[in-house]
Amino acid sequence: MKSLNIQSMAKCVTARAVRLWIFGLAVAGAITTLPAATPAAAHGERSQQAFLRMRTLNWYDVKWSKTELNVNDEMELTGKVHVFSGWPQAVAKPGESFLNVGEPGPVLIRKSAYVGEVPVPRTFSMDVGKDYEYKIVLKARRQGRYHVHVQINVKDGGPIVGPGQWITIKGDMKDFTNPVTLLEGSTIDLETYGITWTYIYHFFWMAAAAAWILYWFMTKGIIVRYWQVKAGKGAELIGQDEKRIGAITLAAVLLAVVVFYAAANKEFPRTLPMQAGLLTGISPIDEPRSTVAVQFKGGSYTVPGRELRIRVKVANNGKEPVRLGEFTSAGLRFLNPEVFTTRPDFPDYLLADRGLSVSDPNPIAPGETRDLEVIVQDARFDIERLSDLAYDTDSQFGGLLFFFSPSGERQKAEVGGPVIPRFQAGAAL
């Protein structure tokens, strides 16, 4: 999401500077900016603790249907997510989750979002240990190059950011439209709907307030009134004439309130309250039970070597021999080059296509149980700050292992558990 690159920022600044300066008093602007939200400024996923990213949601099969779009074009962001069984105790369970997009402001708008077959404009519930499939339909709104992530916000757990991809949008935001058909049949453009009236209404009242203030300020000002109040003549400042002006003003204000209110009700006779509420009972992916069972037997992490070594006992209960092809965690994919002969299409910063090796490369035969040592080694492990695992309160790793059979079938197995950090190079497992 660090896509507010210098160039586009500079362009944006020169074009808008004039307008913004005219509108904004510099001092007031500075004051008012303080408490304002500054969304999407940081590349959030790395700043989250490693155990949290590895052991909450395991993202896989993430796809961006396009990486280049014109303004108003649509794309799909799809994929699956495994809710880790060993969900950390420190994080609230995903009973209230929201399917979101990590992007620097609404540069693409979210037209639709689905989990399974269910549309999810609202918060939904997920169960630990299950897998869910999602689809987000995005429509390009603003020109530029942006890093777009899938993200699920978990209540009391925070945002859990999935893999991100660079998306280039060409064209001009001025041409963007967001047509919506109302229940009563007409179609509006939500991008601009009601904005002019909102300005008029607000600025009408603000002008009225300014007039009221200036009226009283221009008659006797501030200091003279202070002297008069201090001299005990305060009552003279507000006499019958002043009160009459006040009463007339108040009557006019209240009349305006009634007229505006009645006009709104006349123009929009059918309005509804906002719709809210938790969506429950969303079905997880319906898939046959994995025929490969994995048991974690211990592991270590060598900090200087950026190397995660884990021992697992793998039982193949299927009908075909299998080989370990991939370990995925926190959106990173570590591939075994002996299984993945071609490089899959995935963002480079998350794809370690030679990052996985196995102590015994021979396929595990049907019915066989074998002890394996799995070595995950790549600079990306460190760059994405997963090595910080050694400094977390809950130094347990987690992720998914994918096994492949000669016919191309994929078996998924969750793996996770405590790993011991080794701070010296060459330390034994």
Place this chain on the structure above:
Amino acid sequence: MSASTETGSPAGKTWKSKEEFLGCVILTDWILLVILFAVLLGSFHIHYMLLAGDWDFWIDFKDRRMWPTVAPIVAMCFAAASQSFFWTRFRLPIGATTVVLALLVGEWINRYDNFWGWTFFPINLVFPSALIPMGFWLDIVLMISGSWLITAVVGGLGWGLLFYPINWPVLAQYHQAAEIDGVLLTLADLIGFNYVRTGTPEYIRMVERGTLRTFGKDVVPVAAFFSGFISMLVYFLWWNMGKWFSTTKYLEIEEV
């Protein structure tokens, strides 16, 4: 501006002429007004964003229960304090109007420059709550009654009751309904869904949460009355807070 002579202030010694003296007073008045406005703007804006925050930022937080309860109550703090200052020291019936105008100027700069100018949230997602007619109400009740007690009771209640009706003329259009992927949404919900906020998940909305449900679908009046009553209490407290702060005793000058 017509500064009257009845104050009888010393115009002879330091100033060459009465005109020069008056010119000086008027200039000081303007400087005072601008400074007061900026200070009120800055402090009230921070206060309001911290306490009303998301309810004021986003169209899909502006519900019938929480928003009309919270927004007037937290806005009352500065309105009461400002009235206490402007009324007791200057007999100026502009305390509440000034402070809500300052807040709205600050909010509009923030929404236009930051939310729209930098982050491209459409204005129909991020416009602030209207408050100005409430300011008129409070100021004129105080002016006509001349009593802060009456203002607290009558003004405070009206403050809470006026809030939803004065916002409705803008809000109504966004409460039209649409069917999106088979789901019923108001335009307010839909704007919030369409225009992605990475850090504002849907579950932090508090749409009509609460326990007072005895009055069926008439949610707003209940919230508005409740808000009005709390606004009264807040008024008492913050009128005195304002009084406490409107003093020159911190400045060691004999005559101001």
